Amino acid sequence: MSRQARKPLTARGERTRCKLLHAAEREFGEFGFHNASVSSITRRAGVAQGTFYIYYSSKEAILRELVDSIGQKLRRTLKEATDGLATRMEMERQGLLTFLEFAIREKNLYRVVLESQFIDESIYRDYYERLAEAYTAQLQRSQELGETRAGSATAQAWALMGIANFLGLRYSVWEGRLPPAEVVDTVMAFIEGGLTPEDAAAAAAKRC
Known part of the structure; x- marks a missing residue:
């Protein structure tokens, strides 16, 4: 569980926590963190305002858990x-399309994650650093197998995340659709x- 969130002891408590989390996502997404209130979250969740504090110590605490939940x-x-795709490039293409569909x-x-940096920068950083950690591990394995170019897998991960992030903003958020096939290609x-590893790229260039 996220810091400052209290783990429910019963199935009923877990359902209530989930209702609060979903309500907070809609409130923050529609109105922004500062315009949302604990009372508006509990009203949307259909629970008493006092129930909120059984699970969360503050509005900031539920934001932290919400961003963590989105990242997970x-x-x-x-x-x-x-999982199960044969090549790194197949994984990159499918991963990109999956992210863009997820963002739609x-x-x-985008609004909840972006706004979190102005509430508590550690929430925002944790979100991206956990994504980067998982991505870096995949790219490191690909390098070890000779599938991708040697170098800093961490740098590769952050660069690729930047590409996906801004494509998502441009198409998924602003236009509510996937990019045209030409853009993806x-x-x-x-x-x-x-x-592509340098040796493979050089060999391909010679064939051309």
Whole structure:
């Protein structure tokens, strides 16, 4: 559980906690952190205001758990979508498309995560650092297998996350749709050029 969140002891308590978390996501996503209130969250969740403090010590505490929950859900979704794929480039393409689809479905993702940096920067940093940690481990394994270019897997992870983040903002958030196929193909060609091992890239250039 996130810091300052109290773990429910019963199934009923867990259901109540989930209702509060979902209500907070909608409130923060629609109105912003500062305009949302504990009373508006509990009213949306259909519980008494005092019930909130059984689970969370403050509005900041539920924001922390909400961002952590979003991050866990995203990482799980990406893992499920890419498990079993044969090559790193297949994983990159499917991972990118899965993220963009996730951002369309989870309409509050960008606003809640972005706003968290102005409430408590550690919440925002934890979200991205955990994503980067998982991504770095995958890229490190790919390097060890000779599938991707040698170098800092951490740097590769953050660069690729930046690409996905701004594509998500441009298309998933602002337009509510996936990018055109041409855009995805262009981005994937860019990613492939950056990740392909130097020897393989040189051999491909000679064949051309």
